[in-house]
Amino acid sequence: MKWNHALRVAGLALAMAAGGGAFAQAAITMASTTSTEQSGLFGHLLPAFKRATGIDVKVVAVGTGQAIDMARRGDADVLFVHDRAAEEKYVAEGFAPRRYPVMYNDFILVGPAADPARVRGHDIVEALKKVASSGAGFISRGDKSGTHAAELRYWSQASLAAAKGSGYRECGCGMGPALNIAASSGAYVLADRGTWLSFKNRQGLAVLVEGDKRLFNQYGVMLVSPQRFPHVKGVEAQKFIDWVTSPAGQQAIAGYRINGEQLFFPNAGTAN
DSSP, X not given: OHHHHHHHHHHHHHHHHTTOGGGSOOOEEEEEEHHHHHTTHHHHHHHHHHHHHOOOEEEEEEOHHHHHXXXXXXXXXXXXXXXXXXXHHHHXXXXXSOOEEEEEEEEEEEEETTXXXXXXXXXXXXXXXXXXXXXXXXXXXXXXXXXXXHHHHHHHHTTOTTOOOTTEEEOOOOHHHHHHHXXXXXXXXXXXXXXXXXXOOOTTEEEEEOOOGGGEEEEEEEEOOTTTOTTSOHHHHHHHXXXXXXXXXXXXXXXXXXXXXXXXXXXXXXXX
């Protein structure tokens, strides 16, 4: 009897050490944006989710376009991005059951504090016209991210989609590297406020354009369709969605601050 009991205990220990069986919580993969990662939000949010559920989340942080492509291939369990038009198209094509609005902040135009193109104000379209006409340096992410999609939308609204000025450059990079390039070259750049507030290498950069309602930046979260991709960990991924849109998750988002300044604002369940 004692020998059988010892064998059972040993087998139980091996199963737990291997991370198998009913004792292991599944880890989920989330395709998300560089802004949620580089702003530090996930470093604050995901430990709270794990404490609440025991579920680990592996984040793959790329541009929104790349994140959506990753989810289209079934290479993620949940998608957390910020390009509403692309998100709604993704849902309409049957890759996710629905889109959940989860939080928002805003885009800002950052540039040299001396503001050689004289863009300072509250109108992003007029600001881009001045950047183009002056030939000032402008760093575009050029990576099909949500920020890049918004930037292209503003250039189009300025009737400058095909002529963005002699100083326009694409870096094909994330938000942090784009800000670094702008800081080192004295150029303008469209940024999300969350990454800007966490950005350390500001040098001579300053926020020059903010407050335009067109700069509203909303994030959505979606379950990658388990019907389309049976390997998706739908139960665990839905637990993340339910938690991040719950009062507890929304409070965790609102509680993330840098130097006392709130980076993201919860808005689960709104129509915005």
